[in-house]
Structure formats: C-alpha cells, structure tokens
Amino acid sequence: xxxxxxxxxxxxxxxxxxxxxxxxxxxxxxxxxxxxxxxxxxxxxxxxxxxxxxxxxxxxxxxxxxxxxxxxxxxxxxxxxxxxxxxxxxxxxxxxxxxxxxxxxxxxxxxxxxxxxxxxxxxxxxxxxxxxxxxxxxxxxxxxxxxxxxxxxxxxxxxxxxxxxxxxxxxxxxxxxxxxxxxxxxxxxxxxxxxxxxxxxxxxxxxxxxxxxxxxxxxxxxxxxxxxxxxxxxxxxxxxxxxxxxxxxxxxxxxxxxxxxxxxxxxxxxxxxxxxxxxxxxxxxxxxxxxxxxxxxxxxxxxxxxxxxxxxxxxxxxxxxxxxxxxxxxxxxxxxxxxxxxxxxxxxxxxxxxxxxxxxxxxxxxxxxxxxxxxxxxxxxxxxxxxxxxxxxxxxxxxxxxxxxxxxxxxxxxxxxxxxxxxxxxxxxxxxxxxxxxxxxxxxxxxxxxxxxxxxxxxxxxxxxxxxxxxxxxxxxx
Amino acid sequence: xxxxxxxxxxxxxxxxxxxxxxxxxxxxxxxxxxxxxxxxxxxxxxxxxxxxxxxxxxxxxxxxxxxxxxxxxxxxxxxxxxxxxxxxxxxxxxxxxxxxxxxxxxxxxxxxxxxxxxxxxxxxxxxxxxxxxxxxxxxxxxxxxxxxxxxxxxxxxxxxxxxxxxxxxxxxxxxxxxxxxxxxxxxxxxxxxxxxxxxxxxxxxxxxxxxxxxxxxxxxxxxxxxxxxxxxxxxxxxxxxxxxxxxxxxxxxxxxxxxxxxxxxxxxxxxxxxxxxxxxxxxxxxxxxxxxxxxxxxxxxxxxxxxxxxxxxxxxxxxxxxxxxxxxxxxxxxxxxxxxxxxxxxxxxxxxxxxxxxxxxxxxxxxxxxxxxxxxxxxxxxxxxxxxxxxxxxxxxxxxxxxxxxxxxxxxxxxxxxxxxxxxxxxxxxxxxxxxxxxxxxxxxxxxxxxxxxxxxxxxxxxxxxxxxxxxxxxxxx
Numbered sequence: 001x002x003x004x005x006x007x008x009x010x011x012x013x014x015x016x017x018x019x020x021x022x023x024x025x026x027x028x029x030x031x032x033x034x035x036x037x038x039x040x041x042x043x044x045x046x047x048x049x050x051x052x053x054x055x056x057x058x059x060x061x062x063x064x065x066x067x068x069x070x071x072x073x074x075x076x077x078x079x080x081x082x083x084x085x086x087x088x089x090x091x092x093x094x095x096x097x098x099x100x101x102x103x104x105x106x107x108x109x110x111x112x113x114x115x116x117x118x119x120x121x122x123x124x125x126x127x128x129x130x131x132x133x134x135x136x137x138x139x140x141x142x143x144x145x146x147x148x149x150x151x152x153x154x155x156x157x158x159x160x161x162x163x164x165x166x167x168x169x170x171x172x173x174x175x176x177x178x179x180x181x182x183x184x185x186x187x188x189x190x191x192x193x194x195x196x197x198x199x200x201x202x203x204x205x206x207x208x209x210x211x212x213x214x215x216x217x218x219x220x221x222x223x224x225x226x227x228x229x230x231x232x233x234x235x236x237x238x239x240x241x242x243x244x245x246x247x248x249x250x251x252x253x254x255x256x257x258x259x260x261x262x263x264x265x266x267x268x269x270x271x272x273x274x275x276x277x278x279x280x281x282x283x284x285x286x287x288x289x290x291x292x293x294x295x296x297x298x299x300x301x302x303x304x305x306x307x308x309x310x311x312x313x314x315x316x317x318x319x320x321x322x323x324x325x326x327x328x329x330x331x332x333x334x335x336x337x338x339x340x341x342x343x344x345x346x347x348x349x350x351x352x353x354x355x356x357x358x359x360x361x362x363x364x365x366x367x368x369x370x371x372x373x374x375x376x377x378x379x380x381x382x383x384x385x386x387x388x389x390x391x392x393x394x395x396x397x398x399x400x401x402x403x404x405x406x407x408x409x410x411x412x413x414x415x416x417x418x419x420x421x422x423x424x425x426x427x428x429x430x431x432x433x434x435x436x437x438x439x440x441x442x443x444x445x446x447x448x449x450x451x452x453x454x455x456x457x458x459x460x461x462x463x464x465x466x467x468x469x470x471x472x473x474x475x476x477x478x
Numbered sequence: 479x480x481x482x483x484x485x486x487x488x489x490x491x492x493x494x495x496x497x498x499x500x501x502x503x504x505x506x507x508x509x510x511x512x513x514x515x516x517x518x519x520x521x522x523x524x525x526x527x528x529x530x531x532x533x534x535x536x537x538x539x540x541x542x543x544x545x546x547x548x549x550x551x552x553x554x555x556x557x558x559x560x561x562x563x564x565x566x567x568x569x570x571x572x573x574x575x576x577x578x579x580x581x582x583x584x585x586x587x588x589x590x591x592x593x594x595x596x597x598x599x600x601x602x603x604x605x606x607x608x609x610x611x612x613x614x615x616x617x618x619x620x621x622x623x624x625x626x627x628x629x630x631x632x633x634x635x636x637x638x639x640x641x642x643x644x645x646x647x648x649x650x651x652x653x654x655x656x657x658x659x660x661x662x663x664x665x666x667x668x669x670x671x672x673x674x675x676x677x678x679x680x681x682x683x684x685x686x687x688x689x690x691x692x693x694x695x696x697x698x699x700x701x702x703x704x705x706x707x708x709x710x711x712x713x714x715x716x717x718x719x720x721x722x723x724x725x726x727x728x729x730x731x732x733x734x735x736x737x738x739x740x741x742x743x744x745x746x747x748x749x750x751x752x753x754x755x756x757x758x759x760x761x762x763x764x765x766x767x768x769x770x771x772x773x774x775x776x777x778x779x780x781x782x783x784x785x786x787x788x789x790x791x792x793x794x795x796x797x798x799x800x801x802x803x804x805x806x807x808x809x810x811x812x813x814x815x816x817x818x819x820x821x822x823x824x825x826x827x828x829x830x831x832x833x834x835x836x837x838x839x840x841x842x843x844x845x846x847x848x849x850x851x852x853x854x855x856x857x858x859x860x861x862x863x864x865x866x867x868x869x870x871x872x873x874x875x876x877x878x879x880x881x882x883x884x885x886x887x888x889x890x891x892x893x894x895x896x897x898x899x900x901x902x903x904x905x906x907x908x909x910x911x912x913x914x915x916x917x918x919x920x921x922x923x924x925x926x927x928x929x930x931x932x933x934x935x936x937x938x939x940x941x942x943x944x945x946x947x948x949x950x951x952x953x954x955x956x
Contacts, residue, residue, distance in 0.1 A: 035601050036558055037588075040551035042601065045616070048547045069526045073518035074590070074621055074637050075574075080514055093580045096553075098590065100575035101625035101636075110515075112552070112576065112590065119513060123520065126512050138523070143552055143620070147579035158579075159552050 011341075013280050018224040025274055026153045029283040029342050039151040039158040041267065046342060049291035050270055051161060055141060057193050057288065058163070058265070061185050062139055067165060070138045072119045075110040080118045084243040087117060090210020094146045096158075112145040117211065117236075117262055120166035121244035128258060131170055131250050137178070139165040154271030155228075155478050162266035168246065168258040172237065175259035179235040182263040183216040186231035194269060195286040195393040196220050196276050197401050198230060199424070199473055201449030206433050209262075213237040219448040219473060221401045222275035225422020227448050227475035230272055233263035271478075276397050277366070283343030284366050286393050287386040294323040294382060295339045299332050299351030310350050313360070313378065320383045340365060345389050346382065366393055409458045414474075418443045424475045428468035430461035439463055439474065448473040489819075491758050496702040503752055504631045507761040507820050517629040517636040519745065524820060527769035528748055529639060533619060535671050535766065536641070536743070539663050540617055545643060548616045550597045553588040558596045562721040565595060568688020572624045574636075590623040595689065595714075595740055598644035599722035606736060609648055609728050615656070617643040632749030633706075633956050640744035646724065646736040650715065653737035657713040660741040661694040664709035672747060673764040673871040674698050674754050675879050676708060677902070677951055679927030684911050687740075691715040697926040697951060699879045700753035703900020705926045705953035708750055711741035749956075754875050755844075761821030762844050764871050765864040772801040772860060773817045777810050777829030788828050791838070791856065798861045818843060823867050824860065844871055887936045892952075896921045902953050906946035908939035917941055917952065926951040 011024035026032050031047030043051060059069070075098060082088045095111035113119065124136060141163045151157045165182060169175045183200060190196045198218035208215035212234040220230045241247070241257040250256050277284040287293050294317060298310045310325050317323045326335045332349070339347050349361040360378065363370050366389055373381055404423030408414035417425050425445065429435060439462075440446050450470045461468050489502035504510050509525030521529060537547070553576060560566045573589035591597065602614060619641045629635045643660060647653045661678060668674045676696035686693035690712040698708045719725070719735040728734050755762040765771050772795060776788045788803050795801045804813045810827070817825050827839040838856065841848050844867055851859055882901030886892035895903050903923065907913060917940075918924050928948045939946050 033601060034604050035551060035597060036555060037551040037553060037597070037600075040553065041549065042551065043549040044605075045546035045548055048549055051549075052547065068523035069530065070523055071519065071521035071526055071529075071621075071639065073513060073515040073520065074623065075515060075518065077514060095580065096576045097578035098574045099577045100587075102571050102573065104625075119515070122515075123511060123513050127522075143549075145552065161549065 011280070011282065014223065014278070021278075021280075022275065023153070025278055025282050025341075031270070031274075031283075032153045039148060041153070041157045041159050041161070043161075043267070046291065047270065050273070050285070050289050051267055053289040053291065054193070054269060055163075058185075058189055059141075061189060062163075062165070065137075065181060065185065067137050067139045069140060071140050071142070072116055072123060074113060074142075076113055076116075076118055077108050077110050079108060080122055081111060083118060083121070084211050084240055087211035087240075091115065091146075094148070096145045096147055113142075114144055114146045115262075115264075116140070116144075116164055116166065117240060117260075118244075120262075121240050121246055121260075124168050124258065124260075125244050125246045128168060128246060128248050131248055134168060134170045134248060134258065135174060135178075136168040137165070138167065139163055152271075154267055154274070160266050160268070162264050164264045165262060167261045168241075169260070170248070170250070170256070170258065172259045175237070175261050176235055179214070179216060179233045179261045179263070182261070183218065183231070183233040186233070186263070186265055187218045190218060190220065190230060190269075190272075191394060193286070193288045194273055194276075195288075195390060195397055196230070196272055197394065197398040199449060199451050200453075201451035201473065203232070203449060204433075204436060204447045204472075206436055207447060209234045211236060211239060213239065217449050219424075219475075220272050220276065221404060221424055221475070222272070222478070223278065223400070224275070225404050225476075227424065227473075227477040228268070228272050228275070229448070229477065230269060231263070231265040234261060236260040236262070277393060278343070281337075282341035284393070285343035285345060287345045287390045290343065290345050291322065292324045292342075292344050293321045293386055294346045294348060295335075295344045296323065296325045296348045296350060297332055297335045297339065298325070298327060299349055299354070301327060303352040305355060306350065306352060309355050309375075313348070313350065313375070316379055317382055320379070321386060345386060348378070348382075364389060366396075407457055408462055411462055414439075414462050415443065418445055418474075418476075422476070424448065424473050426455065426457060426471060427462035427474055428457050428460060429470050429472045430464055430466045431469035432461070432464065432466075435461055435463040444476050445474040446477055448475050448477065489758070489760065492701065492756070499756075499758075500753065501631070503756055503760055503819075509748070509752075509761075510631045517626060519631070519635045519637050519639070521639075521745070524769065525748065528751070528763070528767050529745055531767040531769065532671070532747060533641075536663075536667055537619075539667060540641075540643070543615075543659060543663065545615050545617045547618060549618050549620070550594055550601060552591055552620075554591055554594075554596055555586050555588050557586060558600055559589060561596060561599070562689050562718055565689035565718075569593065569624075572626070574623045574625055591620075592622055592624045593740075593742075594618070594622075594642055594644065595718060596722075598740075599718050599724055599738075602646050602736065602738075603722050603724045606646060606724060606726050609726055612646060612648045612726060612736065613652065613656075614646040615643070616645065617641055630749075632745055632752070638744050638746070640742050642742045643740060645739045646719075647738070648726070648728070648734070648736065650737050653715070653739050654713055657692070657694060657711045657739045657741070660739070661696065661709070661711040664711070664741070664743055665696045668696060668698065668708060668747075668750075669872060671764070671766045672751055672754075673766075673868060673875055674708070674750055675872065675876040677927060677929050678931075679929035679951065681710070681927060682911075682914060682925045682950075684914055685925060687712045689714060689717060691717065695927050697902075697953075698750050698754065699882060699902055699953070700750070700956070701756065701878070702753070703882050703954075705902065705951075705955040706746070706750050706753070707926070707955065708747060709741070709743040712739060714738040714740070755871060756821070759815075760819035762871070763821035763823060765823045765868045768821065768823050769800065770802045770820075770822050771799045771864055772824045772826060773813075773822045774801065774803045774826045774828060775810060775813045775817065776803070776805060777827055777832070779805060781830040783833060784828065784830060787833050791826070791828065791853070794857055795860055798857070799864060823864060826856070826860075842867060844874075885935055886940055889940055892917075892940050893921065896923055896952075896954075900954070902926065902951050904933065904935060904949060905940035905952060906935050906938060907948050907950045908942055908944045909947035910939070910942065910944070913939055913941040922954050923952040924955055926953050926955065 492499040
C-alpha cells in the first residue's frame, strides 16, 4: 500500500512550479519510470498505451493518403551520413557512434540513426529507376537517438519513439503538395484527437531542418505559456537526390532527379497532452487517446449486489467504450484520487444507495461536474459524454491559447509582454537573421513560425524598424 | 516496364537450389530490398505489411492473457549487461558497442540491446517492492542487434524486429505456468494464423538460452526438410532476480526474490512462411497474414464496362476481405504472374465474356484450382474460400511435415536417414552432452527439442547405446 499511496500524495501545484508539477505528473500517473540508462526514455503501460492509440489513429490517417509502412536499418555508416553537407553538419555533433561489432573494431564506424533521410536516399537510389516507380510514399515507426545533454521525459531524451515519413516524387509541385498535406494531417490530428489547437506555419531559414528547402511546423501553446513544436514537415527539393544520385527515367526518356519530403511526430506529443490539459490533480486525457475512458468505482463494495452491479455495468459499457473497474481493497477516496491522477475522463460511482434508486453518479475528470444518472441511460449517455468532453477540451485549450496570444507592434511592447505575459507574441519581422538572433539573445524568445495565415500588424520589423516581410509567432519554447 | 518485368522472370526452381529460390522469392515478391548497410534488414511495403498483420494478431492474443506493452531503452551500459554471468557470456561476443556520444567518448561503453533481460531486471528492481506489484506481465515490440557474420533475409540478420515479453512473478509455479502458456500462444498462433504446424518441446541444456533454467521452443519444418526454431519461451527461475536484487515484500512481511520469464518471436516467422508454403511460382501467403487477400484482374480492360464492373466488385468485396484491383497497362498474363509471385491467395479474372454471362473466374494461388462463379455469389464464396485455403494450407503443411518426420532406432539408421531423407529424426538420447556434440559433429544434425509428447522408440541412446532418458527431435537447421 505504501508504494501505491505515494502515487496520489499531493503533487506540486502547477502555478507554483510548473516544471516540478510536470515531473510529478509523469511519475505519479505512472507514464514513465526509471532505469540505469541515463537520459533514455522508459514508457510504462499507462504511457505506452497512449502512444499505441496515437499510432493507430495517426497511421490510419496516413494510410488514407496512400502512405505505406516500411522498415530501414537502425544504423548509418559514417560515409552515408556525410553525403549531404548541411545534414551532416546538423546531426553529426549529436549522434551515438558504434565502433565495435562484438570484439572486432568496425572498418567504418556507424551511427545509430538520429533520423533516416540518408538511409531512405540510399534505398531510393537503388529502388527507383522509372517514372513508373513514383511516387514513393513510405513511412516508418521506430526510435531514434540524439545525444542530448539535458533531458526531460517525453520532451527531450536521448532516445525517443516517432514516425518518419520519407517520400520521393517526380516533380517539385508534387513534393510541395505532399509536404503541406502531411502538415495538415498532423494539425488535424492534434486538434481532432489530442484536443490541442495548433498554429500552422513555416520555419525561418535559421530554424529549418538541416538539408531542407522549407520546413513547415505546427506549434502548440502549453499551459504555462511556453511553445512546443509538435510536428514538422520538410520539403527537400532535389538537394538530397543530387547528393545521393536518386534519378528516374521520365516518360520522355530523360534522366531526372526526384523531389523529396520528410515529416515526423514523436512521443513529445504525449508531453504536449500533459502540459495542455493537465491540472493540479494530475493528468487529464482527451477521450480519444485515453487507454481507459471510464473507471467504475464501487462504494461500500462489500454490500450485497454492489460488485455484481459494477461488473454488469462494465460488461454493458464495454461494447462502446474502454472501461475498467477498480475492485481493489483501497478506499473509494483513494481510488478517486488515483483515477484523477491518471486522467481517466469519466468516473462512475456505484454504491448500495445508488442501486436502490437504480442510479449511478457520473463525474467528469476535466470539469469535475457530477450528475446522477439512471442506470439504463448510461449506455447512451457515456459515449455522448465522451464526445462532449473531447469537444470541450479542444475549445478550452483554444480559448486558453487565444487568451495567451499577444500582438506587439513595437519593441518596447514586445519586451513588456515577454516579461509579464507568458504566451505567443505575434509581431512583424524584416526577414533578417540578425534581428531574429538579437530578439532571441535579448528575450529568450525564438521565431516559432511564419504562420500560413498572415496578418499585418504594422509595416515595420518589431526589432529594427525596417520594412517588414512577415508576421511571425514568437515565444519561449520547450 | 523493364524494372517491373524483372520481378516476374522465372525464378530458380526450389528443387534445384532451395537457397537461391529463397533469395529470388524475397526479392521478386518485393518483401525486401537493398541498402548500403550490410547485413541489416530492410522491409519493403509488401514485407512490412505481413509483419503488421503478425503483430496485430499476436498482440491481441497477448493482451487476452493480460500482457501489457511497454518500451525500455535501446542501449545497455556494459556494467548492466555483465551482472548475470551466463547471460553476458552468451551475448557479449555478438553485440554492437557504442563508444561515443557526439564528439565525447563515453565513460562507460553501451551496447545496442541484443535482448533486454538485463534492462527489465534493472527496471523491475526499481519498480517492484510489494507482492501487490506482482505479477508484471510486460512486453515490448522493437528491434534488436546481434553482430552476425553471415546473414540471410528474415532468417539471420544484424538487426531484426521482434517482440520480447518479460515477466516477474511471486512464485516459481506461476513463472513456469507463464513460460508454458506463452509457448502455447506461439504454437497456436503459428498453426491458426501462419498455417505452420510446430513441435512443442524443451531445449537441451546445451541449446537453452543464456541464463535460463529452462527454454521451451516451437520447431517447424521447412519445405526443404530443414528445421527452423520459430519461437522460444524461457523460465529464469530466480537467477536473474538474485543477480539484480529484484525482491518484493510478501504478505508475511519477508523479502523474497521474484521468478522471471521471457519469450519472443521475430521477423524470422516471415522466413518460415516463405519456406513452408512457397512454390516455384513464388510466395504463397496464408489468407490471415496476406496484406492483399484477393486481386481482381480485368481482362480486355479497354472494353466497355469491364473496369466499372471490376471497381463495383472490389467495392462490394472490400466489406469483408482485403481486396485490390490491378488496372495498370500490363498484360493480363503479366499481372497473373505478379499476383502469383506475391502470394496473393485468390485471383478473380473479369472480362467482357464473363460479364455477359454474369460470371467471373476465381483462381486459388495455393492449388491453382479455377472455378467459374456467378457474380452475385462472390460475396459469400470469397470469404468462405479464404477460410478453406487457410485450413487446407495448414493440413498440407502438416502432411508434409509428418511425411518428413522419421524414426531412427539405431545409429546406422540415423546416419542413413540424415544422408538421404531431409526432415526431422525422432531418436532416443541418454541426456549426455557428449552424445549430442558427437551427433552434431558427425552429421550436422542438432537437437531441436525434447518434445512435450514423448514416445519410446527404444530403451537406448541412439548414439552411445546407454540407457535413454528422452526422445528427441533432431534435424539440420537454419
């Protein structure tokens, strides 16, 4: 019992110390645990089950757009990583190097993939010969390794789980269309499934992916007002194709380079869910990714008929929703706290008195709202209530995001906002990296993206006052 | 076209050169492809989709027995790998060592997991404190690395995909029961889903897993008469628990060691499917793991109404089966050859004359049987025919296995069989490793398993003539 109790001791208040609150939640909601492998990710059943639901629903959306799954090697020989100049510069400093196979020193060292552009190019170079082989719209679910110095569960770790899509197309137009299409798949998924509203936009030259022509991003706002890059989609043009010689014979019998894209989201999305929806009682999961959507908790469970009624109810509800019962010997209050900590969207309390009245008490995790419901109505009410919760969680997150999105027309205004109001700042930018660097240097705020939906706040760059080219979302970020 | 055509050029006959036939099939059925990463596995869409179907169906069977999925780190610090003596001796010679993180030399080198017993022990040591925490029945789907010298697609590669279950129990009895239970899950899965009959048994001391008290195995017989170890389940007793200090406080308030198991199957199962069911026209997939179960091929597709009829039929069948149409500009004969090479269980041919008669031609991949069927009957006939194919493929594989399982009562008989009749040999064994070694040395045959269903062939060891302890399956193996 001692061990269980620890999980529902009060957690740090998020208003007091958001970082500590986050750590408390990931541990006490049992999402992650410890091993001796420093900085590497551990997903316990409650955490992995969320990832499985993300995978299933995202994978189905991928396949609707014609994506096929594949699997390429875990390791990249150094010579392959080095073929594209910008790319190797971006990744070489943070890869893990394998130098021995068994007792033999390798002739060429290999890195554990930090991302697989170079492997897909190597593969496509051998697999594509004709226009008939195009497009290739491949994806893989796997883990990647980046030797981060400071790590935090789900947000930054030396290994993380993700998917990486890599496509090859006959034309530049087709590649651009796919890059945008996948960004929209991610954005819609975040909103529909994770109940997280995102800003869709383009990264600046400084912030784009190593080797890309253009990087698109979805940016979400966490509860503490910090931004989180939540998914990216890159258009590579024919740069990688030229570096790796990925060519096809077109209908006109001439050799042409393919145009490529890549796009990915990671287990970081779980961090986003925690930091957008969580509260001082713990995790709050949107129903669509809640491994358990409904927890039925018996009251006075030793009284005749209570456990039977709980089982019968679970059986009935299980046809439409993911339901569990907690029949352990813990106290009801303890069970409530545990269900709340784990973010289970709905709790149903069933006791002898409820049964006498043919009723149960239904409690929403997100709002705490309680209602007494006739037992025979639960089968229709619960699925509908889950839909309502899903919808209202998105609305609340959007309202929070909008309430924490500010506009700065001058540098004084910008500095005042960044110091006093955590959130996104929309401001104009001249397009010069010197201003971008200076803003970061002076305030810690980075360019999150140049949103697709541009507005004109003023004619001048918020920092240097020269003619503005773009409206940009700025923010301090994870 | 050139590229496509290569895929259906005649392949090497399996009777002439089984190894070359195998290589031809994995490449021409488009299951695997090439990269510059020597000895590492590549799964193209047709290959990965089979693995996805294996995963889904096996994972559902796991979860029915209470298994929960987790994810532990990709890398193991050397000191952790070394904690269990037999285990490190078994694996250290074949692991890949990471020595650098970015530009910094690691203080302690780490290997890429060859298997994760040590990681799960490390994790359980921190996660288990009370009898209330038991049992832990965890599994992970991931890839592992073993630095093999000679590699073959699906059968032996430096990296492969698998699942590894790792459980911790309060008692020795419970651990033993779980070890057997998971072996039976594997055996039933092979028979029901892969249509591969297996022998269930125990490995000898020599062949058991590094660190295990007992290793159980399922052994399948390939078309060429060689054996393939297809899944294993290990009982560790409390050996790992003692090495790692994995203890719990029991109800009587005393500290006890847990008892552990592990069990796994790999992408090798795809190799088994190829070598059990394939023929000289290519792959033959059991319907339950066929990504496409039915291919509809139009004949004279430019004639009015043909493509429309094909689409309408596909639409109708798609409610119950995984169906595709081939409307490319290849010739019907070419399309047939391609569908056969890829092992798609049923082909439906639809041409203008068939349509006039309200009919279509249905062809089984496994037997080549053709029948003409009324269009309106297809919706009921096709799912039933897939069931029949699934069932008959298992029956044929079982008949082949049984016809290639021999009994040797004497050493002369053993030698004669091994030289002339590829297959399993059942023979008696004294239990002495010296005989096991000598048999392997003289014939290349290894002890596949001591089957759970024992028979008494004679009273004496087939090699030394001393009193026999066990009936053993011998065979040359992959």
